[in-house]
Amino acid sequence: MRIDALLREARARLPDGEAEILLAHALGHSPAWLYAHGDDEIDVHAREGFRELVDRRIAGEPVAYLVGRRGFWTLDLDVTPATLIPRPETERLVELAMKRIPSGDARVADLGTGSGAIALALATERPRAHVIATDTSADALAVARGNAKRLGLSRVDFREGSWYAPVADEHFDVIVSNPPYIAASDPHLAHGDLRHEPASALSSGADGLDAIRVIAAGATAHLVEGGWLLVEHGYDQGAAVRQVFTDAGLLDVATAQDLEHRDRVTLGRSP
Incomplete structure (x- = not known):
């Protein structure tokens, strides 16, 4: 499955912007990287890892805890x-x-x-x-x-x-x-x-x-x-x-x- 197709699938289930944050985290890249590589194929392991994050978010877990980071002021902070x-x-x-x-x-x-x-x-x-x-x-x-x-x-x-x-x-x-x-x-x-x-x-x-x-x-x-x-x-x-x-x-x-x-x-x- 291509990255852009996987994002479309997740956007239908999540609030605006959250699909990009979770997929970028799952792949170890920035959200901006996703747009430049939308036609890249994503392997089964990464795809299933991302879908697990989406399911956990839908179940109520905060995005900040799922990715382990939250921006504040000018800082990027670890959170748990x-x-x-x-x-x-x-x-x-x-x-x-x-x-x-x-x-x-x-x-x-x-x-x-x-x-x-x-x-x-x-x-x-x-x-x-x-x-x-x-x-x-x-x-x-x-x-x-x-x-x-x-x-x-x-x-x-x-x-x-x-x-x-x-x-x-x-x-x-x-x-x-x-x-x-x-x-x-x-x-x-x-x-x-x-x-x-x-x-x-x-x-x-x-x-x-x-x-x-x-x-x-x-x-x-x-x-x-x-x-x-x-x-x-x-x-x-x-x-x-x-x-x-x-x-x-x-x-x-x-x-x-x-x-x-x-x-x-x-x-x-x-x-």
């Missing part, structure tokens, strides 16, 4: 079922944090780093910053460390533990986090890619804000004077998170929207 899949809206958190990281030898903490997406994006843009990234999952940290090594980002220090536990009495110019923020009873957890992502990285308590409360409560003890906390959250949680930040003693609390004009990141400054 031990890590949350990086999403475009989280780039808004990176963008806002960059504006608040001093240009010199700043200290930055990324709490709940997962694949290392946020920490590594910030380290790329602010090479003089010392970034510490924490996570409770040893498996996730192994993925994050692998990404840092492959990208040559040696100034990121990965530590295992819950939120602030691994940083003890250390202080930071900026603290960032994309914590779990979905309510435990949210029906979306049973649908789509969320079914396959680590539950501990998705949901946090009855209203989804338990992790954000912990992070906000500890912020002033770990921020330098005037340092910033920035946290990603759900589109309908802006007002609630602002109240959490205010109750924790943070100043200049505000919520920024993402590219689709939805509340996405709340930030506040240490007194």
